[in-house]
Amino acid sequence: MPKTRVFVRSLDLMVTTRCNMSCSNCFGHMDAYPNMDMDMETARKATALYFANRRVGDPRGCQVVLFGGEPTLCWDFVAGFVPWLHQTHPREELGYATSIFTNGTLLSRDKLDFLMENQVGVGLSFDGPFAQHVLRRKMAPQSYENLLNAARYLLDQGYAERLLVSTVLHPASLDHLDDFFALYASMGLTQFQFIQDSDNPFSPDDRNRLDAALREYKQAHPGIRIYLCPEYAFHCDTCMPGAMLVYPNGEVWDMCTLTTSMLHRTGRISEEQRQVTCFGMLDEIEELWLDVAQKIKVVRRRTFCPTLSRDWRMLLRDFGEIPA
Numbered sequence: 001m002p003k004t005r006v007f008v009r010s011l012d013l014m015v016t017t018r019c020n021m022s023c024s025n026c027f028g029h030m031d032a033y034p035n036m037d038m039d040m041e042t043a044r045k046a047t048a049l050y051f052a053n054r055r056v057g058d059p060r061g062c063q064v065v066l067f068g069g070e071p072t073l074c075w076d077f078v079a080g081f082v083p084w085l086h087q088t089h090p091r092e093e094l095g096y097a098t099s100i101f102t103n104g105t106l107l108s109r110d111k112l113d114f115l116m117e118n119q120v121g122v123g124l125s126f127d128g129p130f131a132q133h134v135l136r137r138k139m140a141p142q143s144y145e146n147l148l149n150a151a152r153y154l155l156d157q158g159y160a161e162r163l164l165v166s167t168v169l170h171p172a173s174l175d176h177l178d179d180f181f182a183l184y185a186s187m188g189l190t191q192f193q194f195i196q197d198s199d200n201p202f203s204p205d206d207r208n209r210l211d212a213a214l215r216e217y218k219q220a221h222p223g224i225r226i227y228l229c230p231e232y233a234f235h236c237d238t239c240m241p242g243a244m245l246v247y248p249n250g251e252v253w254d255m256c257t258l259t260t261s262m263l264h265r266t267g268r269i270s271e272e273q274r275q276v277t278c279f280g281m282l283d284e285i286e287e288l289w290l291d292v293a294q295k296i297k298v299v300r301r302r303t304f305c306p307t308l309s310r311d312w313r314m315l316l317r318d319f320g321e322i323p324a
Contacts, residue, residue, distance in 0.1 A: 006279075006288040010243035011050035011064045012255060013043055015071035015078065017248065021103050023125075023137040036248040037074050043081050045282045046246040051089065053244070053288045054096075062096040063121075067245070072106040082118050091119075099123055101166070104147040105139075112153055121162040124151055128167055128180040136168070148187075155188050164227075165192040171206045177213045185221065193227035239296045241277075241288070250282040254290060256299060263299070273298045 016037045019026075047064070054062055064085060066078060082098060091097070099121030115122055127133040130144050154163045167180065184192055194210075196202060202210070214226060243255035254277040264274040276295045279288050 002291070003289040004240075004292045006241050006254075006290050006292075007053055007055035008050070008241055008244045008288065009055045009062050010255075011046060012067045012243050012245045013038060013046060013065065013081075014068060014245060014247045015066050016069040016074045018073050019068060019070040019103075020073065020105065021070065021137050021139070023103075026136075033247055033249065038077060038246075038248040040077070040080060040084070042246070042248060042250055042282065043077075044084075045250070046244075046252070047085065047089065049246075049252070049282060049285070049288075050244060051094070052286065055242075056095070062094075064096060064098050065123075065243075066098075066100040066120075068101070070103055070106070071100055072102050072111065075106075075111065079114060082114075082120060086118065097121055099162075099164075101125070104150045105143045107146070107150040109153060112150060112157075116154070116157060116159055116162075119162070121164065122154060122159070123164045123166050126151070126165045126167060128173070128176070129183050132173060132176055132179070135170070151187060151189075160188065160190040163189070163191075165189055166195060167192060168195045168197050169210070170197040170200050171202055174206060174209050174213070177210075181213075181217050190223065191225040191227065239292055239299065241290060241292075244279065244288060246282065252279040252282055252285065252288075253277055254279065254295070256295070259299060269298055 014033075014036075017033045018035055018037070050064070056062070066081070071078060078100065085098065089096075098119070100115065101123040102125070104124045104126065112122075114120075124147065126147060127136065130141065133139065133144060151163065151165065154160070165184065173180070218224065218226065239256070241254040241256070245253045245255050245257060247253070257274075257277045260269060260274045260277050263269045264271060276291060276298050279285060279290060
């Protein structure tokens, strides 16, 4: 099938495939690239490829994301890459944001100050109250307090607009939504996002419960922004790639590799089918091309995309929080 020329809004650098957690719902434990750290040369090449294939004018905005694994395990890389990126690619001129996605347990005040000084957005993987948060990971109460304290410090410093708490919702979490909302309100969050548990998609009844709860909460807190991922970040209505994910070894993938890797691990697609979301190697490509029609067959029509069920799409469309 013919490939489609792709322009993306986001560059996601897999800073490391290592992590200090082992969350049961994370794609990382099914990763084929254990214990790999990105070097600056690979990051520079990835940055050049991104800016040559960037979708300018996307209402969701363009961004460079430091991803993992747990990127703060490679803090020397983060501390070197961010100033280089901002110096060589002025954000005001090029119109993009920089962010880091982290579990927050290793964020000291010095690191938080660095992120704020460099205006790096902070995405925290945070699944609500302690009893809910530890359902998918082994975590001591002190590590959870470190995460909470990192969020509170950013909020106390007036960084709420650059802090996004990201919560994975299992259908069983719906019984505890009031606890989630109470915690986030007490922290003073101005925005958070929900991600559907990829191994446990919502039923129509689940969708209706979440829809009702979100509407009730939004009515009581009209200033709060609630995002639903992945549609907030990508273009899941069409399967058109919205992000390029670069691994430390130079492989370049559509972000949906996080889905296809899970489908491959569970025996629902072959390795050949998994490769449908691969753009190629950094040293071998200058443009991004992908067989989007084949991707739709593999990920959605043939095997069902576990990240975005039909009921989740209905909620995304109806809820109206997503930018037009």
